[in-house]
Amino acid sequence: MHNKNYIKTFFIVLFFFFVSAFFVNGQECKNSEECQKKIAEYEKKVAEVREQKNTLASHIQLMNNQIQLTTLKIVSTEHAIITTGEEIEDLNTRIGALNESLDYLGTVLLAKIAQGYKNHQTNIFDILLTSQDAATLTHRVKYLKTVQDTDRRMAFKVQQAKDSFEEQKKLREEKKVQLDALKETLGAQTVTLTSQKQSKQKLLEVTKNDERTYQGLLDKLKSEYAAIQAIVSGAGNESLVREVKKGDSIASVIAGASCNSAGGHLHFIVKEGDSVVNPFSYLKPVDHTNCSGSSCGSSDGDPFNPSGSWDWPINPAIELEQGYGSTWAVRNSWVGRIYNFHNGIDINGSSNDVKAVTDGTLYRGSFSGSSGCALPYVKLVHKDSNNSSFYLHVYLR
Numbered sequence: 269m270h271n272k273n274y275i276k277t278f279f280i281v282l283f284f285f286f287v288s289a290f291f292v293n294g295q296e297c298k299n300s301e302e303c304q305k306k307i308a309e310y311e312k313k314v315a316e317v318r319e320q321k322n323t324l325a326s327h328i329q330l331m332n333n334q335i336q337l338t339t340l341k342i343v344s345t346e347h348a349i350i351t352t353g354e355e356i357e358d359l360n361t362r363i364g365a366l367n368e369s370l371d372y373l374g375t376v377l378l379a380k381i382a383q384g385y386k387n388h389q390t391n392i393f394d395i396l397l398t399s400q401d402a403a404t405l406t407h408r409v410k411y412l413k414t415v416q417d418t419d420r421r422m423a424f425k426v427q428q429a430k431d432s433f434e435e436q437k438k439l440r441e442e443k444k445v446q447l448d449a450l451k452e453t454l455g456a457q458t459v460t461l462t463s464q465k466q467s468k469q470k471l472l473e474v475t476k477n478d479e480r481t482y483q484g485l486l487d488k489l490k491s492e493y494a495a496i497q498a499i500v501s502g503a504g505n506e507s508l509v510r511e512v513k514k515g516d517s518i519a520s521v522i523a524g525a526s527c528n529s530a531g532g533h534l535h536f537i538v539k540e541g542d543s544v545v546n547p548f549s550y551l552k553p554v555d556h557t558n559c560s561g562s563s564c565g566s567s568d569g570d571p572f573n574p575s576g577s578w579d580w581p582i583n584p585a586i587e588l589e590q591g592y593g594s595t596w597a598v599r600n601s602w603v604g605r606i607y608n609f610h611n612g613i614d615i616n617g618s619s620n621d622v623k624a625v626t627d628g629t630l631y632r633g634s635f636s637g638s639s640g641c642a643l644p645y646v647k648l649v650h651k652d653s654n655n656s657s658f659y660l661h662v663y664l665r
Contacts, residue, residue, distance in 0.1 A: 300351070303344035310337040322605050324475060324482035331468040338461045345454045352447045359440040366433040459568050466562040467600040482602070485530070487639070489606045492528040495635045495643035499658060500537060500544060500611060506633040506647060509664065512624045515579065519646045519662035521620040526661065527641035533589050534622060535660035536581055537612035544611045546592045550576035550625070550655075556586040561596045570595045578625045581659060582617030589614035612658070622659050627651040632664050 297303045310333055317330040475481045498504060512518055523532045538547045551574040561569030570591025580586060590597050595610045597603040624630070628650040636642040645660040 297340060297343045300344055300347040303340055303347060307337060307340045307344065310340060322486065324477070324479045327471070327482070327602055327605065328468065331464065331471070335461065335464045335468070338457060338464060342454065342457045342461060345450055345457060349447065349450045349454065352443055352450060356440060356443045356447065359436055359443065363433065363436050363440065366436060463562045463566075463568045463596065463600050470562075471602060485602065486606065488528065488530060489603065491637055491639045491641055492643065493607050494637050495528055495641075496535065496537075496611065496660065498635050498637070499633065499643070499645060499660070500539070504633040504635045504645065504647075506631045509630040509632050509646070512628060512630045512648070514624055514626050516624045517621055517665050518624050518630055518648070519622040519659055519664055521582070521616070521622060522644070522661050522663060523620060527639075528643040529661050532620070533614045533616050533661060534582055535612050535614050535658075537658040537660070539656045539658070541654050547613050548572070548574045548576070548592065550578045551580055552577055554580055554584045554586055556584070556588060558588050560588050560591050562600070568596060579623070580615075580617070581622055581625055581657075582615060583619050583621060583623075584617060587616045589616065612660075622646075622662055622665075624648055625657055626653070626655075628653075628656075 297306060313333045314330065314337060317326055317333060320326045320329075471482075475485065521532055521534050522529070525531055536547055538545050538550055548571075553574050556572055557564055558569040558572050559565075560572075561567070564587075570588065570593075572588055572591065590610055590613065592610055592613050594608065595603075598608055598610065625648070628648045631647040631649070633647055634642045634644045643660060644663055645658055646662060646664055648657045648659070650656060
């Protein structure tokens with residue numbers, strides 16, 4: 269009973285939440301099937317806008333379509349939650365009825381067993397000896413057979429009810445797991461929607477809704493991305509500096525914006541041979557603030573999961589500006605119009621001092637792209653290892 273009341277309360281609360289998201293741009297999403305059709309429509313719109321010329325207007329249109337798409341997914345998930353909850357409530361009713369049926373059939377069967385025990389001495393020979401004539405004998409034999417058949421049918425019904433009871437209980441548990449998964453999905457979708465709205469607001473604030481400002485941001489980012497790709501591939505202009513020990517000061521982060529960066533930060537890259545790898549695989553756990561999402565400390569930030577033994581290249585506490593791989597910025601900001609994979613991590617620390625993460629050979633480097641803007645960096649070739657690390661947006665100490 270308590271379970272049933274809980275489910276009803278949950279439906280009432282969910283209903284009001286559902287109503288608040290029931291209309292998307294004035295279009296009613298009446299059921300899961302209709303939601304899926306609209307989701308497909310907006311996925312197509314998102315793809316079409318990505319193919320358009322990259323202007324502020326087209327990017328805002330892309331963001332609006334993404335917000336619309338996520339909203340539809342939320343409504344679709346809410347439909348699924350309500351449907352699954354109703355199925356659980358229906359299963360509760362069935363299980364209750366089966367339980368009552370089992371109780372009744374069990375009581376009847378026990379009574380029959382008890383009666384059969386009392387008459388267990390009765391057999392065909394007793395019937396034959398005590399029957400006065402053939403008609404009585406026939407009647408008694410038929411009666412005994414009927415009783416035996418009835419008992420067998422009763423036992424079969426009890427087994428059927430028991431099997432059905434267990435099957436319905438198993439199905440209910442599966443539906444509960446499904447409901448929990450849907451609730452988790454809804455939570456994640458809600459976080460995504462919040463991130464998308466905040467990202468759009470941030471873009472409008474940074475650009476002041478001005479096309480020239482937006483194109484300036486894109487040009488700077490394109491220049492930085494091209495330079496980073498060239499440096500990692502070995503196209504940078506490098507010169508030998510010296511041998512260094514782990515923890516030695518090797519560079520300083522350029523304070524503030526530079527021609528290749530919108531703000532001061534260290535872009536830290538690790539390579540194993542010719543392959544770029546996740547720096548978190550080598551860096552040790554450390555005090556930090558995650559500012560890689562919609563805001564500092566938000567739950568939508570990039571993973572911060574260091575699991576190695578290296579000390580960090582800058583002094584903690586670390587502030588993560590962008591993580592490794594498919595980042596929040598790639599998924600939710602104009603950054604995703606330039607690249608889809610971040611090959612290092614962007615970090616700041618308690619000072620601009622940059623340190624060697626291992627013993628090795630230090631190189632000074634820079635790369636100047638077509639824009640004429642030079643991106644300065646240092647590279648450390650690690651001793652007794654196939655690894656190398658890159659420290660970008662720094663000047664040599």
